[in-house]
Amino acid sequence: MNNEPFPKNVFVSLNDLIKMERVSQSFSLLANKQRVKSILGGKHASKLRGRGLDFEEVRNYVPGDDVRNIDWKVTARTQKTHLRIFTEEKEKPVLIIVDQTKSMFFGSQHKTKSVVAAELAAIVAFKVAKEGDRVGGIVFGDNGVDAVLPKRNRKNILLFFEKLVKRNRELKDSNPEGFELGIKRVFERIRNIITHDYLIFIIGDFHRYSEEVIKHISYMSVHNDVVLAKVYDSLERELIPVKYVGGDGKNQLLINGLEKKIKNKFQKGFDNDYLKFEAEMKKHRIPIFKINTVEDVSHQIKNIFKGS
Known part of the structure; x- marks a missing residue:
C-alpha cells in the first residue's frame, strides 16, 4: 500500500514539471505550415517565434x-x-490557463487528468520562454484562482508551477466547483489582464460544453488567439468490458460493459459531444486538440505538432 501523501501520477510535483523542459526542446509549436493553420492558425500574423x-x-x-x-x-x-x-x-504574450477542479482528479490507468494538464502546461511554458516571448499562467481550482502575469524570466515560470502544484494537491480534500463556475471566475480575473494579441492556451477536460463556457471562451478570442487542449481519460470514452456499478455520489447505475450496443452508444456519445463542441469553436476560429491520460504526454504533443 502506498503511504505517500501525494503519490506520483496521481499528484504532480515541482520537480515533475521542471523535467518537462527537456520535452519542450524536442518539438516546435509552429511545426509545418499546414499544421500551423490547423492548430495555431489564429487571426494574427505573429505566432510563437518572437520578433x-x-x-x-x-x-x-x-x-x-x-x-x-x-x-x-x-x-x-x-x-x-x-x-x-x-x-x-510581433511579440505575442502567452497566458496558459489550467483547470485543476475536481473533475480533473480522475485517471483509470496511468495518470490523472490533473497531472497531464499540469505537464502539458509546463511543456508549453518552457517552449514559449525558449522562443523569447513572455509567458504567464492562471490556475483555477475548487478553492480559488491564482494568476501569474506574463514575464520573460525563468523565476516567473517557476512561480506559475508552484501555483499549479498547490492547486493540484488541494484536490485531495477539495469540494467540486466545476469547470463552468471556474472558467467564469477566471474570465472575471483576466479581463483586465489580456488586452489584445495574446495567445491563450486553455487546458482542461471541458467536462460540460455549456453555453456559458462557450460564451466566455469565444469572448477571449475576439482580440486574441485561443487554443484549447482537452484532457480526457480512456474510461470516459470506452466502457470497461465487465458489469459494474457506476455513481456520481448521489445516484448509482448498473452498467453492462459487456454489451456491444451499450459500449458503442457510450463511445458515440463522447465523440459526438466533442465534435459538436469542436464545430462550435471553429465558428470562432478556435482550434482544439485532445490529450489522453494513458499515452506519454511528450509523445502525444510531438505527434500533434509534428513536422518540426
Whole structure:
C-alpha cells in the first residue's frame, strides 16, 4: 500500500514539471505550415517565434517589388522571376490557463487528468520562454484562482508551477466547483489582464460544453488567439468490458460493459459531444486538440505538432 501523501501520477510535483523542459526542446509549436493553420492558425500574423521576419511564401515577381527579395533558386528553376514574401512578427504574450477542479482528479490507468494538464502546461511554458516571448499562467481550482502575469524570466515560470502544484494537491480534500463556475471566475480575473494579441492556451477536460463556457471562451478570442487542449481519460470514452456499478455520489447505475450496443452508444456519445463542441469553436476560429491520460504526454504533443 502506498503511504505517500501525494503519490506520483496521481499528484504532480515541482520537480515533475521542471523535467518537462527537456520535452519542450524536442518539438516546435509552429511545426509545418499546414499544421500551423490547423492548430495555431489564429487571426494574427505573429505566432510563437518572437520578433523578426517570418517566411510566408514564394510568388511571382510584380514590377515595383523589392528586387532584394528575389528567390534566385526558384527563378532559375522556373525561368520566371519569383519573390520571397515575409510577414513581420510581433511579440505575442502567452497566458496558459489550467483547470485543476475536481473533475480533473480522475485517471483509470496511468495518470490523472490533473497531472497531464499540469505537464502539458509546463511543456508549453518552457517552449514559449525558449522562443523569447513572455509567458504567464492562471490556475483555477475548487478553492480559488491564482494568476501569474506574463514575464520573460525563468523565476516567473517557476512561480506559475508552484501555483499549479498547490492547486493540484488541494484536490485531495477539495469540494467540486466545476469547470463552468471556474472558467467564469477566471474570465472575471483576466479581463483586465489580456488586452489584445495574446495567445491563450486553455487546458482542461471541458467536462460540460455549456453555453456559458462557450460564451466566455469565444469572448477571449475576439482580440486574441485561443487554443484549447482537452484532457480526457480512456474510461470516459470506452466502457470497461465487465458489469459494474457506476455513481456520481448521489445516484448509482448498473452498467453492462459487456454489451456491444451499450459500449458503442457510450463511445458515440463522447465523440459526438466533442465534435459538436469542436464545430462550435471553429465558428470562432478556435482550434482544439485532445490529450489522453494513458499515452506519454511528450509523445502525444510531438505527434500533434509534428513536422518540426
